[in-house]
Amino acid sequence: MKEEAVARLEEFVLKRISRAKLPSIAIAVVEGGRVAYSRAFGFRDIERMLQATPSTVYGIGSVTKSFTALAVMQLVERGLLSLDDPVDRYLPVKLRPFGEPVTIEHLLSHTSGIPALGYAEALITGTVEGGDVWMPLAKPEDVIVFMSRAQEWAVARPGERFFYLNEGYVLLGLLISKLSGVRYEDYVKERILKPLGMERSYFSREEAEADPELATPYLLEEGHPRPSRFPYGITSDGGLLSNVLDLSKYLSLYLGRGEVGGVRLVARSVIEEMERPRASVPWQVLGGECYGLGWVITPDFCGRKLVHHSGSVLVYTAFVGYVPSSGLGVAVLANASGYPLSRIGMYALALALGEDPRKLPFIGLEEVYEKVEGVYEAYNGTVRVKVEVEGDVLYLEFVSRGLRRRIPLFPESITEEAALFYTVLGGVRINAEFKLRDRVELIYERYKFIKRA
Incomplete structure (x- = not known):
């Protein structure tokens, strides 16, 4: 990134996190398969006055869904399943709303026709901040029991309408475990994280808390950050912890169309299939936003296609996005909620593209x-x-x-x-x-x- 663009970005970031009172934020911009810029602001641990760095580890929330989608697509490549397969062929769950089967593709694209059941909301608020609803779904298998009447909750036929369904991605994690013969977390570690050299990305509490640069998770209460906890136990829908440098390697995989550093994880056609729009999403920021497989697709970001996803588990937030045609990507992580990191990520990408980020409607507002x-x-x-x-x-x-x-x-x-x-x-x-x-x-x-x- 040019020096002037970096100065504008850093001024923007510092102003936003100061206003939102975020403890810290880390950001990395990828260009041409390498990290072109990385920086952290604030403290990963306020009580001990420990500064955040680009190596600081944060929870990435629903950005995990793209890892799950990629893992499913690897299994499709290996011929172990088809996107058209009904979910109940592999898992003991009733998912035939209006008598029609929910397929693997429906879960990947959030088009099962079943509105959000609220498992993640209840689990996160209950374990993190002591919410009114206590939902102790300690392991993914518990979600199958929780979903016993889910098909009765449907309001559309499969494939007709978008409803963001965390529970669907929990089922996909169980599906990956069943077909691969190993735990979901182990599959992702061996088939995605290790080949990409993402050595400081974790699912387990033991590994994450052993990392000397793990960011303390915070809840903002009346504008003041209070140390909290990460809801360990969440897996394929939002349980990965990582850092912006590791995520830069992950972004390079997509920018490299399935290959990075001479390592090919999937065919180019797989990446293109994941980026193909399936359904319009209800949050229209720039217009025309759709969901693909594990990714949101914005067709006109400064005249280019942007592929992205945000994540939040209250105490950690994340944004990862890339512009395939320009070879640019960005990862942004924070250890609290309070400001949409998508805005920081898009601001950075606009600057890297040589565009004026003030033309983005949310920046103008x-x-x-x-x-x-x-x-x-x-x-x-x-x-x-x-x-x-x-x-x-x-x-x-x-x-x-x-x-x-x-x-x-x-x-x-x-x-x-x-x-x-x-x-x-x-x-x-x-x-x-x-x-x-x-x-x-x-x-x-x-x-x-x-x-x-």
């Missing part, structure tokens, strides 16, 4: 949020309001006594001179228009406000 946040006053200070961001939502709060209320504002259009937001109250749409030139002004309903602080 963030810049507007920064401009409009603050305290506003009406004529002669008669009414005061506060505009603030919480999560990804902008709120307008009337703070004058007797008028107190808090209203969410949703973006509609943004230009250099103005930003139009709206809300709905009592079924009626009300606009909130911010003037951004010189001083910031807000027109809302009957009022005109001027930003004072």
Whole structure:
């Protein structure tokens, strides 16, 4: 990456993690099969003041799904199964919603027709932060019991609609174990991690905690990081721990179309099959996003196809993505939740491509949020309001006594001179228009406000 691009990236990262109060973040950019840039910010352990480095190990959450998908595709290459095979041919689970079989491909692409059953949410919140629901599914086999009535929960026929289903990837891990004759974790280690030289990527608690650079997992409570724990026991849907340097080798495999450093793990056609869109996803960030096999595909990222996946287990977050046509990839890891790492990853990729990341819609929106946040006053200070961001939502709060209320504002259009937001109250749409030139002004309903602080 060019020096100017690196400076912009590092300023962006430091500003975002400071605002979100993330303990640390590590990032690596891959170009031409090598690490072109790597850096870490913050502390992997705040209590001991231990700095994070590009070698720091974090949980990668659902980025693990691409490893699981790759493992399944290796078995397909070996002729041990077909993507069209029904899941219940191999596992003792009833998966025939509306009388139609759920296939391996349906699980890989989250198109079984079964909405999320919430196993991962209950397990993670219960073990990490003591949630209201206790779901002690200590091993993958327990998920088969948990899914005993899953087909009754279906709302679409297999292949018709996308529903992100963590449980489906647990089943795929069990399938890999059954057909390979070894534990899922051992298969991935021997067939993917070792050949790629990913020597500091782990599933087991013993191996991870023996690594001297394991990041302490944190929960943010009222903006303050509290040491927590990683939900060990999660496997094929989100249980891998790794570092950005190891993940750079993994990215190089995809950029090399199945081969890296003279080692071929799968045929080029396998990578292309994984990148083929299967179903539109509900979160449309740049438009046209679809799910393939273990990966999300964005067809127009700065005019190029972007293949990517995010991950979160509350106490660790991750983003991995690559642009096949440009030979570029990025890995971003953190030891807390609080800011979408996809934004940092896409910002880095845009810079590496020589594009202006401010053209990305979420970056432009963030810049507007920064401009409009603050305290506003009406004529002669008669009414005061506060505009603030919480999560990804902008709120307008009337703070004058007797008028107190808090209203969410949703973006509609943004230009250099103005930003139009709206809300709905009592079924009626009300606009909130911010003037951004010189001083910031807000027109809302009957009022005109001027930003004072």
